[in-house]
Amino acid sequence: MDTTVANTGTEGKTWGGGNRPMGSSYGKLMMWFFIVSDALTFSGFLAAYGFSRFKFIGEWPIADEVFTHVPFFHGNYPMIYVAFMTFILIMSSVTMVLAVDAGHHMNKAKVTLYMFLTIIGGAIFVGSQAWEWATFIQGDYGAVQTKGGNILQFGEYVTVDGEEKFKRISIDDFAVTEASARTEHERKNGLWFVDEAPLPDYTVSEIYSGLAANSNILVRSQLINEEGEKTVLSREESLKQIKENGKLVVKGANLVVNEYGTSLFADFFFFITGFHGFHVFSGVVINIIIFFNVVLGSYERRGSYEMVEKVGLYWHFVDLVWVFVFTFFYLV
Amino acid sequence: MAHEHKLEIFRGLLKFKSNTQKIWGVLIFLTIVTAIEVVLGIYKPDILMHTWLSPFEGGFFATLGNIILSPFIYMKPLNLIFILLTIVKAYYITWDFMHMRDEKPSLRRAVVWTGVFLICYLIFILLQEGGYVFEVYNTKDALIKRDF
Numbered sequence: 001m002d003t004t005v006a007n008t009g010t011e012g013k014t015w016g017g018g019n020r021p022m023g024s025s026y027g028k029l030m031m032w033f034f035i036v037s038d039a040l041t042f043s044g045f046l047a048a049y050g051f052s053r054f055k056f057i058g059e060w061p062i063a064d065e066v067f068t069h070v071p072f073f074h075g076n077y078p079m080i081y082v083a084f085m086t087f088i089l090i091m092s093s094v095t096m097v098l099a100v101d102a103g104h105h106m107n108k109a110k111v112t113l114y115m116f117l118t119i120i121g122g123a124i125f126v127g128s129q130a131w132e133w134a135t136f137i138q139g140d141y142g143a144v145q146t147k148g149g150n151i152l153q154f155g156e157y158v159t160v161d162g163e164e165k166f167k168r169i170s171i172d173d174f175a176v177t178e179a180s181a182r183t184e185h186e187r188k189n190g191l192w193f194v195d196e197a198p199l200p201d202y203t204v205s206e207i208y209s210g211l212a213a214n215s216n217i218l219v220r221s222q223l224i225n226e227e228g229e230k231t232v233l234s235r236e237e238s239l240k241q242i243k244e245n246g247k248l249v250v251k252g253a254n255l256v257v258n259e260y261g262t263s264l265f266a267d268f269f270f271f272i273t274g275f276h277g278f279h280v281f282s283g284v285v286i287n288i289i290i291f292f293n294v295v296l297g298s299y300e301r302r303g304s305y306e307m308v309e310k311v312g313l314y315w316h317f318v319d320l321v322w323v324f325v326f327t328f329f330y331l332v
Numbered sequence: 333m334a335h336e337h338k339l340e341i342f343r344g345l346l347k348f349k350s351n352t353q354k355i356w357g358v359l360i361f362l363t364i365v366t367a368i369e370v371v372l373g374i375y376k377p378d379i380l381m382h383t384w385l386s387p388f389e390g391g392f393f394a395t396l397g398n399i400i401l402s403p404f405i406y407m408k409p410l411n412l413i414f415i416l417l418t419i420v421k422a423y424y425i426t427w428d429f430m431h432m433r434d435e436k437p438s439l440r441r442a443v444v445w446t447g448v449f450l451i452c453y454l455i456f457i458l459l460q461e462g463g464y465v466f467e468v469y470n471t472k473d474a475l476i477k478r479d480f
Contacts, residue, residue: 022439032439036447043451047458054462058470064373083370087363094359097429101351228381309431316429320422327418331373332411 025306031313038279042321045275046328049268059150059222061261062230063330069135082330085128086322089280092121093319100312103305108294111308115291118315122284129277136269139252142171143259144207146245151261155232156216166232169217171249174210175202204246211242222261269329276325279318286311338433341424358428365417372410380410 010016022029053060064078071081099114143153155168183189185196211217219238223231233241250257258266290311299305337351341358348354372380385405388394398405403412427433432440468474 022442023436024439029439032443036443039447040450040454043454047451047454050455051458051462054459055465055469057463057466079370079373083366086366090359090362090366093425093429094355097355098352100431101355104351313430316425319429320425323418323421323425327369327414331369331414 027306027310028313031310035313035317038317039321042272042275042324045268045272046324049272049328052262052264052268056262056264058224059262060224061222061258061265062224062228066136066260066265067132067330069140071131079330081128081132082326085125085132086326088121088125088128089319089322092118092125093316095121096312096315100305100309103299103308106300106305108297108300111294111299111305112291115287115294115308119284119287119291122280122287122315126277126280126284129273129280133270133273136266137252137254139250139259140170141168141259142201142249142251144171144204144242144246145248145250145257146241147247148245149263150222151250151259152241152246153220153230153259154211154217155220156218157232166218166220166229168220171202171207171210171251174214174217175206176209176213178203178206178209200249201251202249204242204249207249208239208242208246211239272325273329276318276321279321283311283315283318287315336434337431341428354428358424362421362424365421369414369417372413376410380413381408383408 008016020026024032067082068076068078069081070077095114095117099111099118102110102114141153141155143151145151153168154171154174155166157164158167159165182199184199185191185194187193187195211219215235217238218235219233219241221231221233221241225231248257250259252259253263253266253269255263255267255270257263260266290307293299293307294305299307337354339348339351339354340346341348341354341361346357348357383405385401387405388397426444432443
């Protein structure tokens with residue numbers, strides 16, 4: 001006697017089981033769920049960045065003046081390096097989709113090769129990101145932060161090809177070293193239970209003396225003028241601002257100060273590119289795991305390379321996010 | 333194998349012989365788009381740096397016109413081009429690399445419509461608020477002065 005109900009009378013009907021919702025396997029559908037929610041997370045970050053930028057629309061740093069470096073080359077090359085990074089990521093997306101395609105044809109050798117190339121591309125991207133961060137943190141010209149938290153930068157007018165341009169000058173080039181500068185407080189030379197953060201290389205008064213001694217140097221404020229450029233102050237105004245409002249000499253950027261302008265810019269840069277970089281890193285790790293599974297023949301035995309397809313979806317999503325980060329941090 | 337790919341892009345204007353060829357074709361297209369963005373970003377042509385329309389003044393219909401044409405009135409053409417090209421790139425990454433083109437319409441709509449609707453709402457509400465805070469800081473009778 002049958003005690004279990006083997007037949008439910010729904011065989012062959014739509015709700016009889018065995019159907020795939022939306023014609024997609026469980027794993028792929030779940031990956032799409034994750035991608036939609038992750039896309040919303042990233043758009044939340046980017047929209048918050050837009051919020052802060054609109055709030056300070058009249059004084060936001062100009063990306064072309066911030067990201068100007070290329071490894072092994074000196075000079076001013078805005079956009080070049082980040083364009084290279086974008087290309088690397090798109091390229092690794094291509095090798096990923098080629099791996100998926102080879103998987104559809106059950107071609108183990110080709111899947112292995114393309115997965116390997118994808119991992120290499122991801123590693124180059126993460127390395128470039130690290131270099132970009134290091135350059136950003138190190139800074140280049142230095143600036144003075146005012147009591148109100150604004151940034152004053154330095155430069156002079158030079159004529160290049162008959163055109164008058166404002167050329168930035170590093171604080172190292174004109175600051176006058178004064179003997180009166182105090183030494184850093186350490187546990188061994190003061191109160192043993194108190195720490196102090198490292199002192200800036202210069203004091204505001206050293207910068208002021210340097211500025212007073214060089215009549216060609218002018219101060220540039222954060223405010224963006226009608227031509228879309230930062231406002232350069234007159235000589236008298238420059239001296240006055242540094243003397244009356246200068247509070248701290250900053251070089252480079254971190255979560256507290258930022259020599260390029262509004263500190264929120266650095267905060268969002270670290271947070272959003274960091275979160276994206278973390279995605280790339282975890283993508284590389286997952287790719288490596290899948291790569292070893294491919295090499296060991298797991299998917300060959302399973303008869304399907306769908307895992308490669310699923311990790312591929314994630315990898316393309318990371319590329320997709322970078323396209324937007326690239327636009328809103330470096331272009332717009 | 334039952335993996336059929338639609339091999340046309342640009343609404344059938346360009347048809348590829350195999351999936352691999354399509355992938356390389358899309359790569360070339362994406363590279364060209366990125367190159368255009370980078371060149372525009374470096375040279376910043378003057379003509380694209382100022383809005384072509386200024387806000388309409390007057391009653392209800394002027395406001396309505398400002399809202400409808402807001403991308404042209406309040407945004408530099410250069411930025412508008414960048415954003416449009418970004419969406420074009422996003423489309424081809426999703427459709428061809430993530431194989432959205434080959435999925436059923438139900439899956440495509442569940443992913444794209446949900447995402448696009450929520451993201452548009454989020455962007456609208458946050459940018460609107462950011463612009464408002466800017467006004468609070470920068471109008472003539474603002475309580476917060478330029479502090480320096």
